[in-house]
Amino acid sequence: MTTSTVDVQAPEQAPPPAPAPGRRRRFAVHFAHYKWLYLLLLPGVIYFAVFRYAPMYGVSIAFKDYVPFLGVNASPWVGFQHFQDFFSNPDFGRLLGNTLILAFLNLGIAFPLTIVLALLLNEVRLSILKRTVQTLVYIPHFLSWTIVASLSFLLFALDFGPLFLFINSVLGTDIDFLSDPAWFRPLIVLQEIWKNTGWGTIIFLAALATVDQDQYEAAIIDGAGRFRRVWHITLPGIRSTIIVMLILAIGQMLNTGFEQIYLMTNALNRSVADVFDTYVYFVGITQGAYSYSTAVGLFKSLVGIVLIFGTNWLAKRFNQSGLF
């Protein structure tokens, strides 16, 4: 804001013989005056240049044949070769399928459960009970995926894990949940629910607190029961929050969470476990196909950006408040 005011004060119609000095001197004065502030700014600017923007430049190897000893600059260009290779690779369809199935399972199960839990908590008038339950269900959010995976390994451990024994005795089966490909997705969704459903309610509870209380009184006078009040007042009241969270979730759809999937992947469930994030790791880091895996990663983040802007545009089209 202020920057533009300064620009106006230093107009272009300055006399031709010395156009720059006036402006440059003014900046020199400004700089000298604020030298300590610029000095404070320096480490942060260096950080962003080195650790955020240099890797963005490094993305160019997606269009090159990266040779480690040549470096990013000198490696030869190959255009869209890696993208063509990826799209014609049978892995592509499998990765896309696995990623989308997990994303839709999370969106279809974990997301609504968060809203349901928030609604149930919102109906509690006994504040000590509400606070206690909230305290308990927020905890798993702060634990690492390594701990979540380790707990799963213990609970579903072959022959002695409590859940291994319990579920198998109920179903009358003998399933090894940790290696059976059919149980990979249910396990991932279950972990996601345990870890993040509670935490996810915070934003909805905040929205629920802003719903106009007078409407409830009016509805009670009109004879509306508990469920009709939730359906006609509460849910419409938090609609914009639901839409914003949905847009965010869809924008993150291809980000399946590297750590979670990687930790639960093993040789027996690779066919259903491989998603874009872990594929980039296995092909890039462990097999050294740097350029190819960078192209895969770039494809994924571009689709993510399209998704987030696309859903936002759609939300606005349907007259809902978008994210931006």
Added chain:
Amino acid sequence: MKIHNTTGGRIFDAANYVFLVLIGVLTLLPFIYVFAGSFATEAEITRRAFFVWPEQFSLGSYEYIFSTPAFIRALVTTVLVTAVGTVVQLILTVTMAYPLAKRNLRGRQLILSLVVFAMVFSGGMIPTFLLIKDLGLLNSYWALILPAAINPFSLIIIKNFFQELPAELEESAKMDGATEIGILWRILLPLSKPVLATFALFYAVGIWNDFMSPLLYLSDNSKWTLQMYLRQVTASSDLLGTGNVDPNYIPPEQGIKFAVIVVATLPILIFYPFLQKHFAKGILIGSVKG
């Protein structure tokens, strides 16, 4: 508001309360099982399917892990990396946020736009890995700290916080001849202690829990952090092979897995009440929508 409760409403309330208590207990149950198991004997863990209290109390698992050099090393490493990393993140974020909070600083808008762009788009796993490799940081603990040293999100929140502090405070300090750095150190920092404490806690939890950075950047297993060690100990199915497990490694007894999980979880549980106090105030949550 007075609620005229019907019988149906009361039944719903009762069912709802029971259900929510059940959810809370179910959330906690895995911890209770692991905690109880870590104090049980090996025989009891394999014999009893599920328990929340050991029949025979034993410290054997803890004695074992605390006499294992690899575990001690991982624990000490993780504590040090978390401490140094949190301090580095705080210093870098605050020193960058303070100048950006000055509305009349030239170049401020440009830098802010670049920060926001970095929130939307990143180089991704491989280019970042190659950068760390080119910088010679592979197998260095700095690789766990530097790549995520400034979180653009928290940078902007702290910048906004500085901006909202009354300008008179600074002006009167300037009259008294304080320098910009003096103002930051003696006036702004003491005022922002609660906010910075919140961020420090969240940073610490993030570094403590980080698994991806050590996986990518530390191939030398003598440098592993607690999360890496925990994975090696508990991933029995990993013996089937996704790599990164030492081939000479002999899988430990069950009790040891329980004990390592407890040690990795405990610091988070201890700090959790402080974390909760802050996020309950909505400092971080409010920023999600705003």
